[in-house]
Amino acid sequence: MSLPGGPTTPVPSSVLAPLVPPRVRPGAGAVVVVVLLGVFGLGAVGLVGMLVGPPAFPAAVALALVPLVGVLAAVLWVDRWEPEPWQALGVAFGWGASVSVLVALVANTTAQTVLLAAGVDELRAGAWTATFVAPVVEEGIKGIGVLVLFLVWRRYVDGPVDGVVYAATVAAGFAFVENVLYFGQAVGEAAVLGDDGGVAVVFVLRAVMSPFAHVLFTAAVGLALGLSVRRGRAAWVGAFPLGLVVAMLLHGLWNGSASLGDGMGFLVLYVVVQVPLFLGTVALVVWLRHREAVVVRTRLAEYAAAGWFAPHEVQMLASLRLRRTARRWAARSGGPSGRRAMRAFQTAASRLAHQRQRAATGRDRLWVARQDEAALLVELSRLRRELVGLR
Structure with a gap:
C-alpha cells in the first residue's frame, strides 16, 4: 500500500501459510450476558422513571445526555491507537447503566432506611449514606464490572490505557443514569415551585463542574488492572483490591466534602484537591497514550x-x-x-x-x-x- 507518491508495496522476507482466523460467532455466554443486561437495563429505566416521574423523565434524559457526550468523546479520544471491541465497550456501558445502578439504588436506600430506623435524623442519615456507604457500594459494583471485562477480554488489554478505557465506559453508563435521577428530581421540583433556578444549579454542579467525577474514581481500578498485565498473569489478584480501595477513598472524599461540610468547604476542596487530581490524571493518561505511540x-x-x-x-x-x-x-x-x-x-x-x-x-x-x-x-x-x- 502506498499513499500518492509513496514507495511501493513491501514484500515480506518470508511467506506465512494462509492462516485465517475463524469467524467468532456469539456463544451462549454472550447471549446470556446480553439478556441479563437487557433485564437489568429495563429494571433500571423503570425504577429511575418511577422515582423521577413521567413528566420530568424526557427533560432529565436530555440534560443527562450533555455530559455523557463529552465523557464518551474523551474515552474515544483516549482509545484511538488501538480501539477496543465495540461489543466490550457496549457491555461496559450497559453494566454501568443497569447492574451498577440497580445495586447502588437498592443498597443505598436500604442503608438509609436502616439508619432512619435506628433513630438517626434524615439529614445525617443521608450524609452518612453518601459518604460511607455509597462509595463502597458504587465503586464495588462498578469495579466488579471492570474486572469481568478485564478477564473476558483480557487479550485486548495491553496496558493501563485499555484498563482506563473500560473503567471510564462503565463509569459513564453509571453517571448517565445517576444524572437522569438528579436532573429529574430537580425538574420535578422546578415544576412545583415554578422556578428553574434549581435545575440550573444541579446542571452546573453535575454537568459542568464534575462530569468526569465517576470516571476519575473508577479509573483507579482500570489503571491498576491495566498495569497488572505487565507484572504477570496473576498480578491482577493484588492489583484489583488496591485500585478498588483508591476508587472508594476518592469517591468518599468527594461525597463527604459535599455532604458533611458546608458549601464553602466543598468549593475549597474542589479547587485544592479535585481539580489538581483531575488535571494530574489527564496528564497521566496523555503520557500513557504517548507511550502507545512509541x-x-x-x-x-x-x-x-x-x-x-x-x-x-x-x-x-x-x-x-x-x-x-x-x-x-x-x-x-x-x-x-x-x-x-x-x-x-x-x-x-x-x-x-x-x-x-x-x-x-x-x-x-x-x-x-x-x-x-x-x-x-x-x-x-x-x-x-x-x-x-x-x-
Missing part, C-alpha cells in the same frame, strides 16, 4: 526490517495526524469502503505491535503469540491488497 513505532519498525511494512507505512501508523490523512486519502479514492479498509489496516497494525510487545515481555505463551501474529499478518496483507487497488 510501542507502535518501535514494534512495527521490527516488522519493516523483515519486509512486512514499508518505512512510509510505519511513519503513517505511528502518527495520529498521518493516520487521519491516510483515511481521508482512502475515502477520496475508494469511498466509505476505502475508509473502512484503511481504518481496519491501522487497527490491525496497532494490534500487531501490541501483540509483539506482549510476546517480547513474556505476557503471551509462545504458541499463542505466533498464532496471533500469523493471523494479523494475513489480515494486514489482505487489507493492503484492497488498499493498493484504490490507487
Whole structure:
C-alpha cells in the first residue's frame, strides 16, 4: 500500500501459510450476558422513571445526555491507537447503566432506611449514606464490572490505557443514569415551585463542574488492572483490591466534602484537591497514550526490517495526524469502503505491535503469540491488497 507518491508495496522476507482466523460467532455466554443486561437495563429505566416521574423523565434524559457526550468523546479520544471491541465497550456501558445502578439504588436506600430506623435524623442519615456507604457500594459494583471485562477480554488489554478505557465506559453508563435521577428530581421540583433556578444549579454542579467525577474514581481500578498485565498473569489478584480501595477513598472524599461540610468547604476542596487530581490524571493518561505511540513505532519498525511494512507505512501508523490523512486519502479514492479498509489496516497494525510487545515481555505463551501474529499478518496483507487497488 502506498499513499500518492509513496514507495511501493513491501514484500515480506518470508511467506506465512494462509492462516485465517475463524469467524467468532456469539456463544451462549454472550447471549446470556446480553439478556441479563437487557433485564437489568429495563429494571433500571423503570425504577429511575418511577422515582423521577413521567413528566420530568424526557427533560432529565436530555440534560443527562450533555455530559455523557463529552465523557464518551474523551474515552474515544483516549482509545484511538488501538480501539477496543465495540461489543466490550457496549457491555461496559450497559453494566454501568443497569447492574451498577440497580445495586447502588437498592443498597443505598436500604442503608438509609436502616439508619432512619435506628433513630438517626434524615439529614445525617443521608450524609452518612453518601459518604460511607455509597462509595463502597458504587465503586464495588462498578469495579466488579471492570474486572469481568478485564478477564473476558483480557487479550485486548495491553496496558493501563485499555484498563482506563473500560473503567471510564462503565463509569459513564453509571453517571448517565445517576444524572437522569438528579436532573429529574430537580425538574420535578422546578415544576412545583415554578422556578428553574434549581435545575440550573444541579446542571452546573453535575454537568459542568464534575462530569468526569465517576470516571476519575473508577479509573483507579482500570489503571491498576491495566498495569497488572505487565507484572504477570496473576498480578491482577493484588492489583484489583488496591485500585478498588483508591476508587472508594476518592469517591468518599468527594461525597463527604459535599455532604458533611458546608458549601464553602466543598468549593475549597474542589479547587485544592479535585481539580489538581483531575488535571494530574489527564496528564497521566496523555503520557500513557504517548507511550502507545512509541510501542507502535518501535514494534512495527521490527516488522519493516523483515519486509512486512514499508518505512512510509510505519511513519503513517505511528502518527495520529498521518493516520487521519491516510483515511481521508482512502475515502477520496475508494469511498466509505476505502475508509473502512484503511481504518481496519491501522487497527490491525496497532494490534500487531501490541501483540509483539506482549510476546517480547513474556505476557503471551509462545504458541499463542505466533498464532496471533500469523493471523494479523494475513489480515494486514489482505487489507493492503484492497488498499493498493484504490490507487
